Amino acid sequence: MFKNMHEMEELLVIGNVWDVPSAKIAESVGFSVIGTSSAAIAKNLGKEDGENIRFEDLLSIVKAIAKSTELPLTVDLESGYGETPEIIAKNIMELVKIGVVGVNIEDSVVLDGERSLCDSALFGKILEKVRKYISEADLEIFINVRSDVFLLNVEDPLETSIERIDCYQQAGADGIFLPCISKQEDIRSVVDSTSLPINVMCLPGLPSFSELKTLGVKRISMGNFVHEAMLASLASTLASVKREQSFDTLFI
Structure with missing residues (x-):
């Protein structure tokens, strides 16, 4: 069961993927779990990034990934791809049907290219209703709530994060993801504030x-950084071909 993987002694390191080849590579090198990157x-x-693709397009890509691997797959669902709890729950159910075991859902939205935090109480009510609909359908899914307080560098990010975590835990979250948290003292304080498993993301200086x-983190993910590194490598390779007027760099 995917939820139990967050209770293991060893860290749960998510191999973030974006298509079938990246999923197969993550599996071949030994990752035990993969998760999609919405940005990638x-x-x-x-x-x-920011729900600028259709849910149907996301579902098609996720379906292909799920068919290509035996690994547990969790999906970055951004803000849920829906205006109501009913639609968000329906989207999650569609993912469960194709074998997805977990989702990330964000407490922020992107409007006109700008990301902003949702009201925590309102988001908590939406989450509670989503969880209710999924339970009524007798389906299981790990809901990892991504709280973007540190990402958006709001005032008093630690205190605000802890307040939001308490709200989301009561609403039915299974885990908490805090992208851009990096200071050891902040991480320890967050871990100590909740019984939910804490997920952090790779960053310089993490x-x-x-x-x-040792700090008590249970899960680490990579976001779109692996995808960006791959694109940088591709750019370097193509630049070498153009510069050297040779394909030798492709066969080193």
């Missing part, structure tokens, strides 16, 4: 895996 998928479709484990 959007970029592959020529879009910016504590080592062993330090994160």
Whole structure:
């Protein structure tokens, strides 16, 4: 059961993927779980992150990934791809039907290219209703709530995050994801504030895996950084071909 993987002694490191080849590579090198990156998928479709693709397009890509691997798959659902709890729950149910075991859902939205936090009480009520609909359908899914307080660098991010975590835990969240949290003292305070497993994201200066484990972190993900590194490598390779007027760099 995917939820139990968050209770293991070892860190749960998510291999973030965006298509079938990346999923197969993550599986072949030994990852135990994979998760989609919404930003990477959007970029592959020529879009910016922030629900600028249709849910149907996301579902098609996720379905192909799910068919290509035996690994547990969790999906970045952004803000849920829906205006109401009913639609969000329906989208999650569609993902469960194709084998998805977890979703990330954000407490922020992107409007006209600008990301802003949702009201925590309102988001909590939406989450509570989504959880109710899923339970009534007798389906299981790990709901990892991504709270973007540190990402958006709001005032008093630690205190605000802890307040939101308490709200989301009461509303039925299974885990909490805090992108851009990186200071050890902040991470420890967040971990100590809740019984929910805490997920952090790779960043320059993030504590080592062993330090994160000591701090009580349960899950680490990569966001779109692996995809960006792959594109940078591609750019370097193509630039070398153009510069050297040779394909030798492709066969080194």
